[in-house]
Amino acid sequence: MEEREPQPAYLASPGSVLNVDRSFYSSVASAPRVLKSSITIPPRSAKAVNVPAGCIFRFSTPSGPQVGDLNLWNAKNPHERFWASRTRQLQASHVTTFDRMWSCLPYLRPMATIIADSLQDFGVSKWGGRCHDLLGTRCDPYVNKMLTGDDYDFHCHSNLVRAILPFGLTEPDVHDVLNIFQVTGLNSSGKYFMEASPARPGDYIEFFAEQDLLVALSTCPGGDLSKWGWGEGATGANEENDKGGMLECCREIAVEVYEIEEGVRAEVLNGWKEPKRPDYKGMHGMMVPVGEGVMETRSEETA
Ligand SMILES: [Zn+2]
Known part of the structure; x- marks a missing residue:
């Protein structure tokens, strides 16, 4: 009998919360939309933007x-933020259309769903690399x-730290990222590798908030x-001595936020609700005294 590879640990079986309603997200992607805001992130910098629930945010590579490196927070509660490693397990090591970005504990709900990806047919490189990376994390000044x-x-x-300061967030709020337009994989020794980005001028990835x-x-x-x-023999990235000419391969990324056109919004979003947290009772088995001699099990507030 032919041996089969192990099945995924988390299956999107019918009825499962992991089984997304593809026709809903396809209609969101194709619905008429209105541009709410548009910014360009220059090379080697970062910007942050608020995206209301039910809107679409889009990243593109106008110049190639x-x-x-993407971070997400609940705009009203920055303790709830993107959880890269759980997303990697629930979705895949690399994400594309219909994959969702999950939040950290104790929230664990979709923060955004990918509704379009012009690189979704990238597939697998000859080295085993795939696009839109959840294996790695952000580069940082400490490493x-x-x-x-x-x-x-x-x-x-550091770019993310500066971008979020005006929104009242600080360095510890920066978390593991989704690396968009980035091709990575694990080699035969299990070592993380990166390949050149395949993004062409105009390539894009879109998310539903x-x-x-x-x-x-x-x-x-x-x-x-x-x-x-970086590291021994590396070309380095220092501003003042850009030895490897890395600045030449740095380009801007455009960010656009859209809302679905008012006339069709109710129809397109019919039945959609902000996802809820799993209703675990909370407390992790603990009893907490509410006062002298009084014990009570309390469940956490729900989102
Ligand atoms: Zn980086």
Whole structure:
């Protein structure tokens, strides 16, 4: 008998919350829409933008390949933020249309759903690389210092820190990212690798906001990753000595926020509701005294 590969740990079986309503998200993607805001994130920087629930946010590469590091928070409660590793398990190591971005505990609900991806047919490179990466995380000045001895202030981590400050968030709010337009994989030794971004001018990825979001994106100083390298023998990314010419492979990413046209919005979004948290009773088996000699099990407030 032919051996079969193990089945996924988390199955999108019929009726499961993991089984998305594709026809709903397809109609959202094709519904007439109105541009609410439009910004461009210059090379080696980041910006944050509020996206109301029920709206669409879109990232594109107008000038060609560039990878972007994405963070999401609940706009009203930044404790609820994107959980990359659970999303990797529930969806896949690389995401595309109909995959969802899940939030951290104790929330665990979809924050956004991908409704369009012009690179969804990228498939698998000859090295096993796939696009829109959840295996890795953001570049940061600490690992850079550790590996090269250099101080550099425009890694994705630092870019995201600066982008969220005006929204009242700080460095500990930055979390593991989705690397959009980025091709990565694990080699035969299980080591993480990156390949050059396949994004062409005009390539895009679009998300439907399942709740009110703060969305931040950094244009990675590694640019399209065609010349990436930190560590021994690397080309480096220092502003003042851009040895490997990495600045040449850095481009902007455009961000647009849309709402579905008013006349059709109610019809298109009919039946859609902001996802709820799983109704675990809370408390993790603990009893907490409410006062002297009085014990009571309380469940957590629901979102
Ligand atoms: Zn980066």
